[in-house]
Amino acid sequence: MVDEILSPCRNVCRVSAAGDLCEGCGRTLEEIGRWAAASDAEKRRIVSAARERLRESVRPESRHRPGEGGT
DSSP: OOOOOOOOOOOOBBBBBBBBBBBTEEEEBBHHHGGOOOOOOHHHHHHHHHHHHHHHHHHSSSSOOOOOOOO
């Protein structure tokens, strides 16, 4: 039996300011729309890409903020 590819949806459905990405799961609106018809391979790709987008969105910025030291 093949394991089902579960949706990365977290029920935190908020569209980014740019209007193209769910801030809860990291999928694009296009990926969300085609999820039900996607093959298992496509679902794996979507999950992987969404996970990476979320990782990138929470990485600390390398810039110094005013008053935090640094030069």
